[in-house]
């Protein structure tokens with residue numbers, strides 16, 4: 119008989135089955151020598167100039183007496199390496215004028231871990247007997263949130279308003295007429311830029327959500343994994359905001375270092391202390407490597423320079439290529455693509471597609487082309503809605519060849535499906 123905890127975490131959770139499916143498709147293609155169009159994962163690109171930069175940072179660590187020994191030989195504080203947190207606080211103070219110190223920053227082993235902490239801190243059963251949910255004002259939202267609740271039904275999400283444009287693009291916006299912040303809500307959360315859609319909530323939307331969270335005395339969690347000031351995979355004007363009521367989550371992953379597992383949370387001290395306590399209980403301390411590799415670049419501002427000069431233009435070029443392929447190959451179908459404002463995904467919408475996005479995913483997989491079926495991206499929105507099964511997420515982080523052959527196969531399969539084949 120399994121424990122309730124084991125039952126929650128061992129079955130086929132959405133993200134687990136998806137990650138293993140992606141992994142086995144990759145392994146299969148490698149074994150058979152077939153080439154795989156991997157448009158499915160959340161891995162950032164290998165950008166050689168960025169990799170050279172961090173290789174040199176690694177070399178500098180090795181060349182500094184005692185530094186390597188310090189990094190591998192010591193546990194960090196439960197809140198994470200103090201030098202890196204101080205450097206981050208100074209950077210944010212300089213860039214944005216935020217009045218923060220290292221005590222406002224807690225590191226975690228990847229920002230995914232931070233979401234596990236935060237959603238269970240503010241959602242789930244409360245000591246007064248109530249049960250609170252995390253409000254996701256706009257679904258589709260990041261698939262990684264779906265299963266992090268220790269308790270089920272942790273999320274409450276709302277459908278977006280959809281604005282279509284003449285050039286075949288469209289954009290989601292928060293439907294403030296529908297949105298309700300009731301007593302049942304423990305925190306509000308948005309990813310900005312949004313994974314999977316590439317949407318960037320407007321400054322007006324963010325200001326309004328922030329005001330709502332203040333009005334209800336609940337935190338506003340902003341997932342800035344792709345945003346400014348680093349890695350800056352964002353093309354619209356979007357200044358990050360922070361105050362004592364905002365919990366800003368960042369990461370070194372999309373800078374090109376998902377392997378070092380470094381998440382960064384900027385919050386008021388009461389919250390960073392709680393997160394530190396959770397780090398201590400779950401893993402004693404966050405790892406030191408990401409903090410060490412990014413320390414110097416954070417101190418001297420190079421982290422902004424590589425984001426602005428190397429990372430942002432790299433993904434902007436990829437987006438241009440992918441959008442031109444979309445127009446060339448799918449322009450004569452009802453297909454639409456969400457405005458590509460940030461992150462490194464395109465979110466294709468196939469209105470009235472006669473097959474479910476899962477079936478499309480299977481047909482594409484049979485042709486060695488891996489995407490993510492859209493219906494996975496609706497935590498907190500269980501009700502049926504045709505749109506949920508009409509979209510797919512396409513990563514643009516792969517090589518140009520992968521994009522070209524992958525989008526060509528998507529176009530062939532989508533046209534076949536529209537012709538009821």
Ligand SMILES: Cc1ncc(COP(=O)(O)O)c(C=O)c1O
Nearest residue numbers: 160228229230309313343369371
């Ligand atoms: C929107 C968003 N938030 C958070 C994460 C988690 O990233 P990590 O745990 O690598 O910091 C991801 C990863 O894909 C993401 O896309």
